[in-house]
Amino acid sequence: MRKSRDKLVGFLFVLPSIILIGVFVYWFIFQNVSTSFDRVVTRATKRELHPGGVANYSQLLGSDDYQHALFNLLVLTVVFVAGTMFFGLLWAILLEKGVTAEGVFRSIYLLPMAISFIAAGVVWRWLLAPGKGDQASGLNQLLAMMGLERFQSSWWQSPNSFSMAAMAIPAIWQLSGYVMALFLAGFRGISDDQREAARIDGASEWKIYRHVLFPQLSPIALSALIIVGHMSMKMFDLIYAIAGQNSYKASVPSTMMWTQLFQQGDATAAAVNATILLVLVALIVIPYLYYTNKTEKEVRG
Amino acid sequence: MRSRTVASAAIAGLVAVALAACGGTTESGGAGDANAPTTALQTKAGGAGGDVGVFTWWAAGSEKQGLDALVKLFREKYPNNKFVNLAVAGGAGSNAKAKLASDLQNNQPPDSFQGHAGAELLDYIDKGQIEPVNDVINALGGDKVFPKDLLDRLTVDGNIYSVPSNIHRANVVWANVEVLKKAGINEVPKDLKAWMADMDKVKASGVDTPLSVAGTWTQVQLFENVLIADLGADGYSGLFDGKTAWDSDGVKTAVADYKKLLGYANTASDGDDWPVATDLVINGKAAYNVMGDWAVAQFNDKGKKQDQDWTWFPTPGTDGVFDFLADSFTLPKGAKNPGGAKDWLMLVGSAEGQKAFNLAKGSIPARTDIPASDFPPYQQAAMKSFKDDTIVSSIAHGAAVSLAWNADISTAISKFYVSKDEAQLVTDLVAAAKKNQA
Structure with a gap:
């Protein structure tokens, strides 16, 4: 009796958030998906914009512009995730070795995260200015001052198809500190006894990292990977602030969605785009949630 | 509402009514639009009363000064109305347009909103979100005060959907x-x-x-x-x-x-x-x-x-061609105070309003009956070519497409x-x- 009453009270406590999330997340997702299947005919001129149903999806997936945007997203995500993981881990190891004034360095590395993507984007728009030679500004000017003119680049506006990798630079700058904090917490969670034991057994520093510390960090590395990866797929504000509206070189599905909804007034195309993006992110996040749930259960017994 | 405006139209000596009588040809409704006004404009001295919410992206610099000049005149001429400034900041209105789109979608339109004149308004017309304002244009003097080239470019299926406030040249x-x-x-x-x-x-x-x-x-x-x-x-x-x-x-x-x-x-x-x-x-x-x-x-x-x-x-x-773009004001469908909105549109289109606004903003009036001598040299030259040149519409600024x-x-x-x-x-x-x- 008592137990079921507790359960009821508990349920009543979580009910408001169930309702709110139900409406504001799941109902809207449902709305979005149902919009994406609409058949659309313009009111005044009676042209069919979207045939309706699954054909809406093949229409978008088949368009060159969307494929270009998807490819850009892939390049951005790979470079961004690899970059943040590399710098995050590097800084965490350096700090973990016990530098003097560790707090100062930690703040310095974490600080970029405190700046909004939009504000950072305005600065990076200038830093990544494509002018070279006499017109160089931002990073290109810095390279010229160091005598490294031949490394000047048009960054994300370079003609080659992997130019989107340059857009990952500001994103890496902004989020490496966050990954560092995650790894640092992981290192701190490993007791010193284990390192001492390894040292007594004659393990080199590299071997301690390789065989003792890194294996214990893998759940954290996975979390960092998922968090940074899905941020990259949803990234809009930074790209919008750097490249402005309608930039072809910097187009990714999320900036394209903005164009579709607000410039082309095409809610259906935007909904199709949003649904595909949701599925892509879900493909990464759901297996991860499933995995963490399972391991947590195992730990709890 | 209607009976009140009809009754008020009887009040003698109203400038607007007098103008409406001059330009008194009735416009037939455009294709398929049952709401196209078929009568001449009737307004009330001192304004229709109530709040008039006007949506713009003029929130800073010379644009804001222009808007302020207009608002000052509006208060003087229509003391019954209360002006409510619904400006949203952001260059070229990109943020503002997103906010406006959601307000219109939710049937919460402002009483009047700013839009680039010409094809950019097609989206709103296509969705049935704005009403024709032929009566206002006629009351203002129609093609006697606005260049015919310009009115042609604003006309969709025989109806005009906005009152131009200012003109810029893009070439x-x-x-x-x-x-x-x-x-x-x-x-x-x-x-x-x-x-x-x-x-x-x-x-x-x-x-x-x-x-x-x-x-x-x-x-x-x-x-x-x-x-x-x-x-x-x-x-x-x-x-x-x-x-x-x-x-x-x-x-x-x-x-x-x-x-x-x-x-x-x-x-x-x-x-x-x-x-x-x-x-x-x-x-x-x-x-x-x-x-x-x-x-x-x-x-x-x-x-x-x-x-x-x-x-x-x-x-x-491109000498002898005037590549134009214009800001204009509209009458949204379902506006809470259409009478007040028309007062606003009458002011925006009046010679007095256009002079005050454009002097402050640095653009030129859409009307051709305003003496150029009060404007700085560049604007005088632009006004002259706006009168004499062939007018074409700008792509980049939403007039042509x-x-x-x-x-x-x-x-x-x-x-x-x-x-x-x-x-x-x-x-x-x-x-x-x-x-x-x-």
């Missing part, structure tokens, strides 16, 4: 006097070829980038200038009603010329705003910049004097900026036209 080259002097250029080039020859001279005099460009929309504006120069006013206007094909030889020539021009220009970032390019001319790092005449404010801000520091001429090859079409052209131009692939640009332009042309 103007701004030049640095000193740089030109150093390069030995004393004459205004007649056509694109002569202009490019001048650019070679500028280059020889030691300025590497004779022409300056900024982000994507400024490139679209430069391209539209080249289109006008190569196709002529009629050929250019034909691009939007299907009379000129987007893959015609004229367009191909224009694309080739545009590519050559970009060869003289600085390397811009897609996200740069227009002052970046104008500043290059001001600093003498470039000789020319093609920009709308809001650039005058930028020269003034930096303390530069006309003829002494900077000069202007219509883009070579809808927002959707503009977005497709912008993406194509942005793609071309890096690839410089002429055939691809023509293909993209044709695809954009096919997708968006009515």
Whole structure:
């Protein structure tokens, strides 16, 4: 009796958030998906914009512009995730070795995260200015001052198809500190006894990292990977602030969605785009949630 | 509501009613629009009363001063009404348009909102979100006070959906006097070829980038200038009603010329705003910049004097053509206070309102019956050519094409900026036209 009453009270406590999330997340997702299947005919001129149903999806997936945007997203995500993981881990190891004034360095590395993507984007728009030679500004000017003119680049506006990798630079700058904090917490969670034991057994520093510390960090590395990866797929504000509206070189599905909804007034195309993006992110996040749930259960017994 | 306005119309001596009687031809409703007004406008002295919410993106600088001047007049002339400023900040209205779109979607329209006159309003008309304002235009004097060219460009299926408040010219080259002097250029080039020859001279005099460009929309504006120069006013206007094909030889020539021009220009970032390019001319790092005449404010801000520091001429090859864009105000369907909204529209369209607004904003009035002598020299010249020249509509500023079409052209131009692939640009332009042309 008592137990079921507790359960009821508990349920009543979580009910408001169930309702709110139900409406504001799941109902809207449902709305979005149902919009994406609409058949659309313009009111005044009676042209069919979207045939309706699954054909809406093949229409978008088949368009060159969307494929270009998807490819850009892939390049951005790979470079961004690899970059943040590399710098995050590097800084965490350096700090973990016990530098003097560790707090100062930690703040310095974490600080970029405190700046909004939009504000950072305005600065990076200038830093990544494509002018070279006499017109160089931002990073290109810095390279010229160091005598490294031949490394000047048009960054994300370079003609080659992997130019989107340059857009990952500001994103890496902004989020490496966050990954560092995650790894640092992981290192701190490993007791010193284990390192001492390894040292007594004659393990080199590299071997301690390789065989003792890194294996214990893998759940954290996975979390960092998922968090940074899905941020990259949803990234809009930074790209919008750097490249402005309608930039072809910097187009990714999320900036394209903005164009579709607000410039082309095409809610259906935007909904199709949003649904595909949701599925892509879900493909990464759901297996991860499933995995963490399972391991947590195992730990709890 | 109706009986009240009808009754009030009987009050003698009302300016508006008198005007309505002069321009008293009734407009027949346009195709399929049952709400098109069929009667002359009736207004009430001192205003219809109540709150009048007006939505703009004029929140800073000269634009805000212009709006303030209008609001001051509105309070004097219509003391019954209370003006509610619903301005949303953000360049060229990109944020504002997003907010407006959701308000309209939710049936919470303001009483009047700002929009670029012309094709950009098509989106709202298509969705049935705004009402015709033929009665207001007639009451203001119709084609007796507004140029017929302009009214033709605002008319959709026989109805006019907005009252233009101000006009800007988009085919103007701004030049640095000193740089030109150093390069030995004393004459205004007649056509694109002569202009490019001048650019070679500028280059020889030691300025590497004779022409300056900024982000994507400024490139679209430069391209539209080249289109006008190569196709002529009629050929250019034909691009939007299907009379000129987007893959015609004229367009191909224009694309080739545009590519050559970009060869003289600085390397811009897609996200740069227009002052970046104008500043290059001001600093003498470039000789020319093609920009709308809001650039005058930028020269003034930096303390530069006309003829002494900077000069202007219509883009070579487009002399005698006025590439226009205009701001205008609308009457949304379901506005809470349509009477008050019409008071606002009457003020926006009145000679008094246009003079006060445009003097403060630095643009020129849409009406042609306002004496030019009160305006600064550049504006006087612009007013004269607005009266005499052939008027064509700007692509980059939503007068010629809808927002959707503009977005497709912008993406194509942005793609071309890096690839410089002429055939691809023509293909993209044709695809954009096919997708968006009515």
